[in-house]
Amino acid sequence: MRLGALFSGGKDSCLAIHKAQAFHEISCLISLIPSSEESYIFHYPNIWVTRFQAEAMGLPIIQMETEIGEEKELTSLSKALKLAIKRYGINGVITGAIKSTYQVSRIQKICNRLGLWCFNPLWLKSQEELMREILKIGFEVIISGIFAYPLDSSFLGRRLDTNLLAELINLWRKYGINIAGEGGEIETTVLDAPMFKKRIKVTDYEIQYRDNSGIFKIKSLRLVDK
Amino acid sequence: MRILLISLCSDPLSELEFVKPIEHILKHEGINLIVKHYMKISPGDSRLVEKVIICGSALKDNFFLAGEWFRWLSDFEKPILGVGSGAQVIAKAFGCNLIRKTKIGVFKVRLIKENKLVDKRVFYAYFLTGRAIELAKPLESLAKVGNIDCMVKHESREIYGCLFHPEVMSSEIIMNFILRT
Numbered sequence: 001m002r003l004g005a006l007f008s009g010g011k012d013s014c015l016a017i018h019k020a021q022a023f024h025e026i027s028c029l030i031s032l033i034p035s036s037e038e039s040y041i042f043h044y045p046n047i048w049v050t051r052f053q054a055e056a057m058g059l060p061i062i063q064m065e066t067e068i069g070e071e072k073e074l075t076s077l078s079k080a081l082k083l084a085i086k087r088y089g090i091n092g093v094i095t096g097a098i099k100s101t102y103q104v105s106r107i108q109k110i111c112n113r114l115g116l117w118c119f120n121p122l123w124l125k126s127q128e129e130l131m132r133e134i135l136k137i138g139f140e141v142i143i144s145g146i147f148a149y150p151l152d153s154s155f156l157g158r159r160l161d162t163n164l165l166a167e168l169i170n171l172w173r174k175y176g177i178n179i180a181g182e183g184g185e186i187e188t189t190v191l192d193a194p195m196f197k198k199r200i201k202v203t204d205y206e207i208q209y210r211d212n213s214g215i216f217k218i219k220s221l222r223l224v225d226k
Numbered sequence: 227m228r229i230l231l232i233s234l235c236s237d238p239l240s241e242l243e244f245v246k247p248i249e250h251i252l253k254h255e256g257i258n259l260i261v262k263h264y265m266k267i268s269p270g271d272s273r274l275v276e277k278v279i280i281c282g283s284a285l286k287d288n289f290f291l292a293g294e295w296f297r298w299l300s301d302f303e304k305p306i307l308g309v310g311s312g313a314q315v316i317a318k319a320f321g322c323n324l325i326r327k328t329k330i331g332v333f334k335v336r337l338i339k340e341n342k343l344v345d346k347r348v349f350y351a352y353f354l355t356g357r358a359i360e361l362a363k364p365l366e367s368l369a370k371v372g373n374i375d376c377m378v379k380h381e382s383r384e385i386y387g388c389l390f391h392p393e394v395m396s397s398e399i400i401m402n403f404i405l406r407t
Binding site for chain 2: 094118120122124126
């Protein structure tokens with residue numbers, strides 16, 4: 001089967017691709033670029049980096065800007081999928097959805113309308129298990145957004161490792177923060193993974209932070225040999 | 227207690243979405259289980275287990291409806307729970323028709339008849355189905371979403387079907403099946 005991967009550049013969409021590649025060909029990545037930070041569904045910080053992640057994986061990417069508003073974003077997703085069918089002949093879609101019935105049911109409906117298979121290989125996976133799997137596989141992941149108390153600017157740009165995971169598990173137990181970040185508490189950016197032929201090196205960045213909310217904004221990067 | 231978990235997925239990638247979550251719930255409760263694809267079930271498997279759960283499948287995956295793979299269900303005397311597409315399998319095995327009706331998302335479910343699996347009169351459940359059951363004896367309705375029978379039971383045996391996916395929002399249904407039937 002030829003799959004299009006809904007791709008945010010974060011750990012979940014990368015892990016979904018990693019799992020799907022064991023069974024199917026990933027024909028293209030599909031990224032929606034919200035024109036607003038208030039995007040209802042899609043990952044925001046460093047979404048521009050997806051073009052370079054695609055290049056690192058050696059895959060084509062469809063990047064489509066979405067208008068503001070839930071329904072408009074879904075219309076944009078539908079348009080992007082139609083383009084992926086026409087340009088790359090995809091017959092299925094893969095997502096990194098874990099728990100959100102809101103997100104997954106909307107994607108399922110669009111896939112159903114377009115006659116596409118829909119795969120969600122991380123569906124209902126436990127937060128801790130998911131993070132441990134990412135570490136075990138050897139993804140290089142940084143925290144690129146934090147949006148919940150008591151997360152502060154010290155987390156921005158930190159690389160996911162066993163120490164950070166232990167801290168996040170502690171915060172999960174104490175404050176109920178979703179350590180996999182699907183509730184929007186944490187956003188991540190993947191700089192390297194087994195399917196990357198080159199890795200991403202961040203050469204300039206800026207931290208924007210205020211009141212337990214902030215982003216690690218990648219301003220420039222380059223692809224380097226592994 | 228040992229449970230047989232049956233996969234209906236024609237694509238192994240879908241098993242991560244439809245089989246693994248149920249497997250995870252059961253393993254978390256310390257329940258011993260065997261996972262098998264429906265095409266690989268042998269007569270000996272049913273003798274080795276106390277109960278059977280037939281898991282769901284992707285919306286576009288209907289290959290399990292072709293052929294006579296589930297003829298054994300009508301003579302199987304132990305408790306069975308069909309989830310999502312698994313409920314379609316049970317309906318078909320007991321002579322009900324399946325009609326095209328797509329339902330995707332979270333919907334309010336109303337209990338019609340008291341039963342061992344559900345204690346609430348109203349609850350929310352996640353649906354991902356392309357077919358509804360045209361109810362006929364020996365199956366009876368336990369719950370409805372709108373005018374669709376979304377939870378069914380054999381009138382005299384411990385055989386249940388949930389057209390929705392209890393593993394998503396109502397996992398107590400799965401545990402009640404394990405502990406109460």
